[in-house]
Amino acid sequence: MTTLSQEAARAETRPADAGPATPPVLSVRDVHIHDRASDREIVHGVSFDLTPGRTVGIVGESGSGKTLTCRATLGILPPHFEVSAGTIEIDGTDTATLTGRQWTELRGSTISAVFQDPSSYLNPSLRVGAQIAEVLRVKTGLKRREARLRALELLRAVHLRDPELVYGQYTFELSGGMLQRVLIAAAIAAGPRILIADEATTALDVTVQAEILDLLADLRESTGLALVVVSHDLAVVAQLCDEVLVMRQGEVVEHGPTRTVLDTPRHPYTRLLVDEHESYGLDRFLAPKEEAA
Amino acid sequence: MSADQPHAAPTDTPVLSVTGLDVHYGKRRARRQALHGLTLTVAPGETLGVIGETGSGKSTFARTVLGLVRPSAGSVVIDGEDVSGHHPRQWRALRRRGVVQYVFQDPLRSLDPDLTIEDSLTEPLLVRGVARPEAARRARALLDRVRLPEDLLGRLPGELSGGQRQRVAVARALITEPRLLILDEPASALDSANRVQILDILKELRADGVALVLISHDLGSVAGAADRIAVLYQGRAVEVGPAADVINTPQHLYTRLLVSSAPTLHTAAASRTEREALRALLHA
Numbered sequence: 107m108t109t110l111s112q113e114a115a116r117a118e119t120r121p122a123d124a125g126p127a128t129p130p131v132l133s134v135r136d137v138h139i140h141d142r143a144s145d146r147e148i149v150h151g152v153s154f155d156l157t158p159g160r161t162v163g164i165v166g167e168s169g170s171g172k173t174l175t176c177r178a179t180l181g182i183l184p185p186h187f188e189v190s191a192g193t194i195e196i197d198g199t200d201t202a203t204l205t206g207r208q209w210t211e212l213r214g215s216t217i218s219a220v221f222q223d224p225s226s227y228l229n230p231s232l233r234v235g236a237q238i239a240e241v242l243r244v245k246t247g248l249k250r251r252e253a254r255l256r257a258l259e260l261l262r263a264v265h266l267r268d269p270e271l272v273y274g275q276y277t278f279e280l281s282g283g284m285l286q287r288v289l290i291a292a293a294i295a296a297g298p299r300i301l302i303a304d305e306a307t308t309a310l311d312v313t314v315q316a317e318i319l320d321l322l323a324d325l326r327e328s329t330g331l332a333l334v335v336v337s338h339d340l341a342v343v344a345q346l347c348d349e350v351l352v353m354r355q356g357e358v359v360e361h362g363p364t365r366t367v368l369d370t371p372r373h374p375y376t377r378l379l380v381d382e383h384e385s386y387g388l389d390r391f392l393a394p395k396e397e398a399a
Numbered sequence: 400m401s402a403d404q405p406h407a408a409p410t411d412t413p414v415l416s417v418t419g420l421d422v423h424y425g426k427r428r429a430r431r432q433a434l435h436g437l438t439l440t441v442a443p444g445e446t447l448g449v450i451g452e453t454g455s456g457k458s459t460f461a462r463t464v465l466g467l468v469r470p471s472a473g474s475v476v477i478d479g480e481d482v483s484g485h486h487p488r489q490w491r492a493l494r495r496r497g498v499v500q501y502v503f504q505d506p507l508r509s510l511d512p513d514l515t516i517e518d519s520l521t522e523p524l525l526v527r528g529v530a531r532p533e534a535a536r537r538a539r540a541l542l543d544r545v546r547l548p549e550d551l552l553g554r555l556p557g558e559l560s561g562g563q564r565q566r567v568a569v570a571r572a573l574i575t576e577p578r579l580l581i582l583d584e585p586a587s588a589l590d591s592a593n594r595v596q597i598l599d600i601l602k603e604l605r606a607d608g609v610a611l612v613l614i615s616h617d618l619g620s621v622a623g624a625a626d627r628i629a630v631l632y633q634g635r636a637v638e639v640g641p642a643a644d645v646i647n648t649p650q651h652l653y654t655r656l657l658v659s660s661a662p663t664l665h666t667a668a669a670s671r672t673e674r675e676a677l678r679a680l681l682h683a
Contacts, residue, residue, distance in 0.1 A: 316660035341662035
């Protein structure tokens, strides 16, 4: 709200934005996505750069193209969809040149993702720990015993209270928040440099959502992970992101440092998102408190 | 007309008064207590936000007030009538009078997919013996009140968008002129524009003296729409008070965690260490 904090926030984001020293680990340049089935363009040009330890947020309703954009960066667009223009570079490699096998190598070890419904990405008839160990054996070539030890470490890293116990449990024995932690553990198992969290906390209780967002912030700080956080909720994105893209009907309607977008939204749609929080959310009560802090 | 005008004084006889409510599920060994001595009141024209996460008892509370669950102790008084000992027949009579109405998160559950919007809206009046032209007139008036065009009357719920359907569900709940409207996550499934619209409409209702109970898992999504907030945790109302007080000066440990966990635009990541401390205390 205050000019001071605005400037502080801008100053904070500027060096990394302008920093020529750190090359982006993910670079999305004017990406268009086309649906061959309906012969329509669904995403009309998305661009952003992501450097290690930074976070980009994408906000939008369902159908805004935010998930398709993520899927394109992971090389897992649904059938009929293709990147029709623009480039996606992961760690300096233009993904358009990748073969299927090279994509498979890249996913998990360089770029990884977690989605909304964690239980649908885990096998209900296998112990969750074994599923993380499997990722480690396939992706990093660890032996069975080493993989188990590393999986236990990962379960600890995602702040699960009793890793030994959770390792041997099945999906039905775990809560939604615990399952999402297990999924995050699996996603970071092979030490990726980029993690995409697409509505990863949407189905969770608010206190659990905060735990997961805090965990992502921890991982970013401790490992230099670069994050893409996708949410329909502007406030979720505001918790973590240095920079935010607001998408609507396949279009990026606003893009800038998070603080700037929140304090001086330019597009009517962004203003609507901000207004909702200020008239019905906690911000209605909390906003004045900031001056005191 | 303005929603910000002071409305019904809290001294008014409450529309809903729940006292010392205990609810148990299951038998013998599997018996578990879902509500522990819950006490809450809602005055005419007041909006009470009931906030609780998984297992808090918020749904049990709603189901008990609607007569779908029988309490093991305590009383539920709706508009002066003690309903806690009611038989199913008495409940049916109460529901037919339409004193209490309910709106679900998913309006497809509260609207008959085979009835046109007009039939859905007029049905509760027709069974009460209101003449068709009068019922149709009131349906049109309500549609206008929830800001929907009249030409939707001939359509089926499946032909409407989610936001339109939810507004029809609110209109249908209002057609019996209820004293109490219970809404369970009314806006959670909607996009931003429709969420704001529903909350704006609910705000306007307060001027008419309808008491609203707004149930949600998300403090942030209803905080600004509620006059008072009750925070449920493990079957107990751990904190009840004016919305601004609960949010600005939360007393209970759990409320403090809830407030600092709710994502906001202006506090951002500032409260991470605070949350960690609160979690440790709460789970200790």
